[in-house]
Amino acid sequence: MSEHREAHEAGKRDAQPLAEAPPKEVQRAQEERLLKIWETPGGWRYWSSVNNSDIGVWYTATAFVFFLFAGVLALLMRIQLAVPDNDFLSAEVYNQAFTVHGSVMMFLFAIPIFEAIAVLLLPQMLGARDLPFPRLSAFGFWCYLLGGIFLCGAIFFDAAPRGGWFMYPPLTSKYQTDIGADIWLLGFSFIEVAAIAAAVEMIVGTLKCRPPGMRINLIPLYAWYVLVAASMMLFAFPPLITGSMLLEIERAFGWPFFDPAGGGDPLLWQHLFWLFGHPEVYVVFLPSVALIAMIVPTFSRTPIVGYGWVVLSAVGTGFLSFGLWVHHMFTTGLPGISLGLFSAASQAVAIPTGVQIFCFIATLAAGRVVRSVPMLFALGSLMIFVLGGLTGVMVALVPFDFQAHDSFFIVGHLHYVMIGGVIFPMLAGLYYFYPLFDGKKLSDRLGKIAFWLTFIGFNITFMPMHLAGLRGMPRRVFTYPADAGLNTLNLISTVGAFILAAGIAVVVWDVIRLKQKQPYSEMNPWGAGTLEWLQEMPGKPWGMRSIPEIDSCYPLWDQPNLQRDVDEGRFYLPDAEEGLRETLVTSVIDAVPQQCARLPGSSFIPMIAAFSLGGFFILGTYHWWWPAVSSLLLAVAVFCYWLWTGTARTPEKDEKYVGLGLTLPIYVSGPASISWWSVFITMLADLTAFISLVFGYFFFWTIHDDFPPQPSPGPGVFWPTLGGGMLLAAWALTVFARRWNRSGNSAAFYTGLLTSIVLAAAGSAALVAGPWLTGLDPKSHVYPATVWVLVLWTVCHVAVGIIMQLYCLARKLAGQMTARRDVEIVNVTLYWHFTALTAGITVAVIAGFPLVD
Amino acid sequence: MSQTAEQHQSLWLLTASPSIWAAHFVLCYASAAIWCEKFAGLGGSLTAVRLAIVVYSVVALTGIGIVGWIGCGRHRFGDAELPHNADTPEDRHRFLGFATLLLSALSGVAVLFVSLVALFFGECY
Numbered sequence: 001m002s003e004h005r006e007a008h009e010a011g012k013r014d015a016q017p018l019a020e021a022p023p024k025e026v027q028r029a030q031e032e033r034l035l036k037i038w039e040t041p042g043g044w045r046y047w048s049s050v051n052n053s054d055i056g057v058w059y060t061a062t063a064f065v066f067f068l069f070a071g072v073l074a075l076l077m078r079i080q081l082a083v084p085d086n087d088f089l090s091a092e093v094y095n096q097a098f099t100v101h102g103s104v105m106m107f108l109f110a111i112p113i114f115e116a117i118a119v120l121l122l123p124q125m126l127g128a129r130d131l132p133f134p135r136l137s138a139f140g141f142w143c144y145l146l147g148g149i150f151l152c153g154a155i156f157f158d159a160a161p162r163g164g165w166f167m168y169p170p171l172t173s174k175y176q177t178d179i180g181a182d183i184w185l186l187g188f189s190f191i192e193v194a195a196i197a198a199a200v201e202m203i204v205g206t207l208k209c210r211p212p213g214m215r216i217n218l219i220p221l222y223a224w225y226v227l228v229a230a231s232m233m234l235f236a237f238p239p240l241i242t243g244s245m246l247l248e249i250e251r252a253f254g255w256p257f258f259d260p261a262g263g264g265d266p267l268l269w270q271h272l273f274w275l276f277g278h279p280e281v282y283v284v285f286l287p288s289v290a291l292i293a294m295i296v297p298t299f300s301r302t303p304i305v306g307y308g309w310v311v312l313s314a315v316g317t318g319f320l321s322f323g324l325w326v327h328h329m330f331t332t333g334l335p336g337i338s339l340g341l342f343s344a345a346s347q348a349v350a351i352p353t354g355v356q357i358f359c360f361i362a363t364l365a366a367g368r369v370v371r372s373v374p375m376l377f378a379l380g381s382l383m384i385f386v387l388g389g390l391t392g393v394m395v396a397l398v399p400f401d402f403q404a405h406d407s408f409f410i411v412g413h414l415h416y417v418m419i420g421g422v423i424f425p426m427l428a429g430l431y432y433f434y435p436l437f438d439g440k441k442l443s444d445r446l447g448k449i450a451f452w453l454t455f456i457g458f459n460i461t462f463m464p465m466h467l468a469g470l471r472g473m474p475r476r477v478f479t480y481p482a483d484a485g486l487n488t489l490n491l492i493s494t495v496g497a498f499i500l501a502a503g504i505a506v507v508v509w510d511v512i513r514l515k516q517k518q519p520y521s522e523m524n525p526w527g528a529g530t531l532e533w534l535q536e537m538p539g540k541p542w543g544m545r546s547i548p549e550i551d552s553c554y555p556l557w558d559q560p561n562l563q564r565d566v567d568e569g570r571f572y573l574p575d576a577e578e579g580l581r582e583t584l585v586t587s588v589i590d591a592v593p594q595q596c597a598r599l600p601g602s603s604f605i606p607m608i609a610a611f612s613l614g615g616f617f618i619l620g621t622y623h624w625w626w627p628a629v630s631s632l633l634l635a636v637a638v639f640c641y642w643l644w645t646g647t648a649r650t651p652e653k654d655e656k657y658v659g660l661g662l663t664l665p666i667y668v669s670g671p672a673s674i675s676w677w678s679v680f681i682t683m684l685a686d687l688t689a690f691i692s693l694v695f696g697y698f699f700f701w702t703i704h705d706d707f708p709p710q711p712s713p714g715p716g717v718f719w720p721t722l723g724g725g726m727l728l729a730a731w732a733l734t735v736f737a738r739r740w741n742r743s744g745n746s747a748a749f750y751t752g753l754l755t756s757i758v759l760a761a762a763g764s765a766a767l768v769a770g771p772w773l774t775g776l777d778p779k780s781h782v783y784p785a786t787v788w789v790l791v792l793w794t795v796c797h798v799a800v801g802i803i804m805q806l807y808c809l810a811r812k813l814a815g816q817m818t819a820r821r822d823v824e825i826v827n828v829t830l831y832w833h834f835t836a837l838t839a840g841i842t843v844a845v846i847a848g849f850p851l852v853d
Numbered sequence: 854m855s856q857t858a859e860q861h862q863s864l865w866l867l868t869a870s871p872s873i874w875a876a877h878f879v880l881c882y883a884s885a886a887i888w889c890e891k892f893a894g895l896g897g898s899l900t901a902v903r904l905a906i907v908v909y910s911v912v913a914l915t916g917i918g919i920v921g922w923i924g925c926g927r928h929r930f931g932d933a934e935l936p937h938n939a940d941t942p943e944d945r946h947r948f949l950g951f952a953t954l955l956l957s958a959l960s961g962v963a964v965l966f967v968s969l970v971a972l973f974f975g976e977c978y
Contacts, residue, residue: 014940216864217937217948307936308948312955319871320963323878335889335977337899340970341882348963551940590859590945702890 056120102165127211142610143194225290238689243272300367316352346396373447381424388416409469439538453503460496529554715770724843726763924953
């Protein structure tokens, strides 16, 4: 691999920018070409844009609209609770209001705003032209928009979910048979798919799309936090997807996963939900506090104190937060020792969380702090969050939690955490980063007014809730009696809520007011040191004029003339000679350039793909199975078209000169390619969802004296083993097909892959034959239901695997895939590694475990 | 400086100690849950699980100690001091070592926190 060696050697010496700027006319021609290819489409085609700077703005704006919508619901609830025995909202509407408020704030605001800001800022911070998969971001956005409207719209038809944001069965299965819970389960599953897509994008973006020389010890702290939060999403979201799938199957087909009458257990839902739900709190908190980690050094005029400690804090929190989920279930009657384990971990997580806050304080102390609106919000955030963290440690103590559980104390606590940990940092970030996407600053005066209104309003609203809770006010009850001693506290909270809302209204006004007369902000208005502030005001669609070589964590402070050198095109990729969108792919640790990646341009395909996939979920909600399945098939067709026309295109040449003496390959396959990484990461998430199913099997085994229940025969040993064997053979042939393709043996490739497809189909049939022929009825008991769900999960994965194999055959036949250009079969083989593992585990569990037990 | 070359480095070492913590945590939890549900029952004796937790903890702390030791060695590579923020392979090497060391310390503390449970509980409920 001569290209790789060349690239590696090039990375050893730090490239210097061109000593002389290219002549003015050359620069102008380069800029014209760059502008032409990165230009945002006009008219209605604007919505086909996939550029991160457009998608990021849509994403952020949409998340903000959902935030305001959920905020209005909160105000309605506060009006209802202002006085005792109020009838402003009926109990029914109140239930919908708090369910939608919580769900929208978490799923349609907190998580998406993280993705939105990352889509908008990450490429800028990493000196990349765009994210590695621009069309995937667009796809994620359209999924989110459609799913969000579907969910929020339901409340206007009095059909919204009303089982609380965590949807505990049996309330949401037996007692609420109307469509609300289905909307929640399917709508959010759909959005979670988009969230995982975003996570893949961010991980690959952070690891593989950094500017040359930005070693892992020099990346902006924001990127560390995003890396951790996105990785957490891979392991946190799949349990919820699995749980939602099981609950929806129970609701739609009567398989009793959570119904004790059929041997199920509602506690399994709680485990799966909180296995998602608790890490989720940190998934939204980390990227928000990351904004503070960017803001504090800028206004302290000094690098962050304890970079390594902040990394410890981010990574450590990411791990520990997975050991906390049972602290939401302290009152469910689990063994005391289990509670003890989770209580201990819940307290341990305070250590890394605290470390970063001390780093921020140390940075403020080490520097000379400049007063500004973003700093105000950042300081407010720290104060509120610390209070929320302290009450968090209180409720991590089991005896205290027994008292506070399901009371307004928890409502107060979680809002201190979420508003202090998410909303205030977001507002700080909004004031700080706003010039990057509008070219103009927000108003300092309005910002200060907004800060004091929100800060005071927030505390007036939520501080009394702690007291109300300790006095016995329960959550989720639509009113309270006049003689319960709660009147004054609730009235104060309601007044505070309106002050808080007034503060938010000021922010909204500041954003939407016309700023035509206001001059553009100067470049780098805050005097920051990180790359995103290289941007011109207003910004250009290309992101970076040329991609710089990085020598420092704060390049704008430490690298002289960086701005000039970037803007005059003295660094890498100053041009778009071929009229294609391009960015650099670099190595994970030292950011050595490895590839000049071609990025796709504007297209409506992501939107069509999102809407057709959304059709499956939305039509499925109403149990219109045929239209739903048709929509799914349409989605599959759209995905194939998207892949065929948009990915792994044959480049017109093997290598490209990217400037400063560096020539890079254009086409890369295997672990050096970003697509390989994205498949790997996606499949990790997929495997986690599957492991959650397996966890379900063993959970049921734990709670039942006999599982499989006598006299149920189980699926037997013969059929599952036969099916598993054939699937493993199919996998092995796929691996060989990859080799045969690479060695140029086309005949063996075709034969091998076709045989593999036949084996995969036959293996699936054999796997289904097990429970089918032994007459396992999934409606009768949770055991057959669990076996069936494991088998069907595997079979669905094999089916997707077959589609992928057919795709490879077609690509090879069409001459798109060759011995050297083999991205398709390499990635499909990677998929099959995971599918083989899934099949192996399924067979071991359904056929093997009953033999051992 | 071949030992600081990129091909000998990975981010996985960073995650080693927290992963050991996670494995330790899951083992403790699963052992306790299965023992109490399947074997001991309400008010049953926890002695077996407490012993198991002690064994898990010793193994986990040893593993974390080894990872932390490796991290510390890298952190002290050559003769540079914190912060490891220079644009050199050596400082990147030291930084990864330092972060590994810190994460090992945190994981060690977290393992101790969790294993303390074995001291306090004599029965399942």
